Amino acid sequence: MQGITPKIEKKEAGILDKVNQKSTTRYASMHMNDVYKYFGTKETGLTSEQAAGLLKKFGKNTIQRNKKQSQLKSFLKNFTSLMAILLWISGFIAIFAQMVELGIAIWAVNVINGIFSYWQEHQAQKATDSLLKMLPTYAQVLRDGKPQQINSEDLVPGDVFIIQAGNSISADARIIKSNALQVDESALTGESVLVGKQAQYAHGVGRFAEANIVFAGTVAGSGTATAVAVAxxxxxxxxxxxxxTQSEKHHASPLELELNHLTKQLSLIAILIGTIFFIAAIFFVHYPIAKSFIFALGMIVAFIPEGLLPTVTLSLAQGVTRMAKKHALVKNLNSVETLGETTVICSDKTGTLTQNQMTINHLWLASHEFTVTGQGYVNNGHIQMNNQDVTIAQHPDLEMLLRVSALNNDTKVEQPKNAGDNPKIIGTPTEAALIILAQKAGMNVEEEIQKVPRIGELPFDSDRKRMSTFHKVGDKTTICVKGSLDGMLPISDTILDNGTVRPITEADKQQINAADKKYAAQGLRSLAIAYRDANDDDRLPNDPKDWTIENAETHLTFVGLTVMQDPPRPEIYEAVRKCHEASIRIIMVTGDSSLTAKSIATKIGITSDNARVITGDELAEMHTADLKKALEGEVIFARVAPEQKYRIVSTLQSNGEIVASTGDGVNDAPALKKADIGVAMGVTGTDVAKDAADMILTDDNFASIVAAIEEGRTVYSNLQKFLLYILNSNMPEAAPSILFLFSRGLIPLPLTVMQILTVDLGTDMLPALGLGAEKSEPGIMKQPPRLRTAHLLNRGIILKAFAWYGMVASIISTIGYFFVNSQHGWPNIALAASGPVYQEATTMTLAAIVFCQIAAAINCRTKNSSVFSIGIFSNRRIWGGIVFEVALLALLIYVPFLQGLFNTAPIDWHDWVLLFCIPIPLVLIEEARKLFMRKKHAPKSNVA
Known part of the structure; x- marks a missing residue:
């Protein structure tokens, strides 16, 4: 990290300083006695009194979560958005304009919507909390000179504690003694390979690489150790x-910003129209100023779509529900739409793109090269040569490799009881892969271990990178060895070739090294297997108890290489293809090696072979301007530290990208919080990652992100559809007032305020919600993400809502008003301003608007596709809404109590026939327009 501060922005430098200050790795190079002295402890641990004092000083050993908003604040924020404030003001205006019922109704809608929003997010948070996992519950410590089991929350700096295989490590600690300890640090580093730990200091490459320090939140894969807690x-x-992660402040989501922008647009339109009507009322109708002002306020209220906010909330809630069925738990309603805007996904590799299950896929022997089929920890795969299954009996070299791999192994693989569950691994992923390899070849591992019992071992350590086990059956004694190739070849004198042991030659070594390099170039890891027949070997002491590293791990017979990788998830290929089709870039950001990262990225199609790989060390020396430029091309980040992931996300955002960041480890949490949409893994993810994320994948499946992105795009598209649907009714609602004004009051208002309310909050609501449930239009994932500058309410929607749908509905509803009056003597007699004829005429106006809205609901289901191509009856919610609005209209017309409240009157049966005919031509005309637009924008043929 040195040299980074002068080259990056001050804000980023400050973040790095916060993370790096007083790093626990400073204890790695201290003399052990100095560590004891610093913490006032010793090898036998603290006393109970010392521990109690330190607990008061340092506090509980817990990870504090962000302070949650109080329930009251969380509740009230649902009533203080810009749109909600507009509705509060609208209600007040309505009451001030002597439309008390309308004002109260608007306020009631606001209250109901706020309660519903709070309930939705509260339910999502409850589901999230249920997924969060705590740090280990207990720790084995030495206190008062004897072992004690304590709650891990009570562990303090200076405590000496014991680590065993399978333990989650409760604190950062300096190792005192180690017996072949290997630790899974993937939650911190992102690298899936276990790391050897020892008591001796050895500085590794990158963060968290000190060999004698273990870190909280990691897991002991094998071996044991004693350590002193330092943090x-x-x-x-x-x-x-x-x-x-917690220091990153909440930023308004794109949808929140867009709804605020939409609110300002609608407010401006409403105020502009209100001003026009105010002036018109004075000069055309000659109303007094006070009366003109009240009339104008009424028009402002009419042009504010009171049903928009609850419809948006309910639509997002439906999206959340659909996504939950696709294994994506969304914590915040507004995050649904943000997914649809995503332009870049910064993805962790281990456990996100890959299965986090080491799998052997190649075997190299002097006589043959084999491929291994089957993914992950399953034993129903096969070992093949030239695409033909082979058996152990056919190949003695293969049999020896499998036997050594099974015997030199401390891991157990317990097959799941229930179909579909993952096997339980007790030990290391690498050794688990070897066990599964033997099972794939048909070997009974348990039986083999019982037949050839272990009588001793030389544990693995990070210096020699080998592990040896001693086995005896009768008079025969064998040493089984596995480890890195560079540590194995120099101590191998012979090689197994077609069942015969012969001297190993330089040509053999060159061939082995060439094979190893070939696999490494593909991002694969190799593990060398060897053995030594201890019988009649005068170079070894007679008693195996006297065997040491120096006298036992030499003169080995080299058997072969087991080649493995953490394989990609099977569904990832299709998910990546869909992302590229949708113009969404995927950038791998991993703590793993460069070779492995690039191999996986190119294999699954994230990048081409020409992609640039930037390591954490390179990134530390890179100026922000250079990073911005690099992020514009194909790039992979490897061996990066947590704060560097944060920096990458931040830089992408400064480039104008909408960033989704995925991950499961603690190392991913800052980037998850910083990203526009943070996506954590629910099964393997740490509690910190889940807490930081906006969305949690309950199946840890990257493909679920793609489904969620499609859902997000669909939600935005549906928002525009019902925005068009809701706004188009404003025109026929305003037309009666326009007629009233321009006729200088000769034409009575054809629509009352309560009838306008009926449309906005009654008949429109359910069909609008049906539009919110509309499925994705064909090709939605073949379009690029919408531009940040694009808005929900654009010129196209305004023109279509007011000048097309709205204008047609205005004409039809006005015709309905005059049609009723014509049946009662107009134009020979003046238009009635009150009484039964006036009520029947306003009822017909209202009914005509409702039936025009039925056509609009059907037409709004698609933007350009034919509604018949998606199935005109495929959306049952819309048709349920249509049935509801017709039934509601009938109740308003025929129930006496409602007649008085909404100024309605019964209409004749032939009026109903006319009304039911209205939607048919409107749908057919719109279908003709869509057909014209499809032909106009169809790709031109290149055929001459």
């Missing part, structure tokens, strides 16, 4: 990353 809770590296 707990929020002072641990785990805690510091959590603190960095």
């Amino acid at each position: 707990t809770g929020m002072h641990s590296e785990f805690g510091k990353i959590a603190k960095l």
